[in-house]
Amino acid sequence: MGQNPDDRLADEHYPAYTMGRAAEMLGTTRGFLRSLDQAKLINPQRSAAGHRRYTRHELRLAARARALVDQGIGLEAACRIIALQDQLQEARRLTQHA
Numbered sequence: 001m002g003q004n005p006d007d008r009l010a011d012e013h014y015p016a017y018t019m020g021r022a023a024e025m026l027g028t029t030r031g032f033l034r035s036l037d038q039a040k041l042i043n044p045q046r047s048a049a050g051h052r053r054y055t056r057h058e059l060r061l062a063a064r065a066r067a068l069v070d071q072g073i074g075l076e077a078a079c080r081i082i083a084l085q086d087q088l089q090e091a092r093r094l095t096q097h098a
Contacts, residue, residue: 015055017053018054022054032069033062036065039079041065064082065078
């Protein structure tokens with residue numbers, strides 16, 4: 001049974017945003033979003049027609065990457081920094097609950 005619209009909107013992993021809308025919300029280009037996909041920072045789902053669809057979680061990751069790139073950090077380095085930050089946060093969360 002499918003989710004109702006309110007449940008989907010509350011789900012941070014629901015692919016609700018088109019590439020154009022995501023780029024507009026982030027104030028960036030579609031090419032930047034494609035580069036994050038190529039760098040494997042985000043992995044947008046595809047619509048039936050093959051168009052990328054982004055989740056709120058992916059938009060937050062993209063915003064973090066953009067902030068680092070805007071500070072002069074290269075895209076690959078920015079993606080690696082975000083991955084390491086998230087790994088550290090998860091490790092801290094696990095050790096606090098151990």
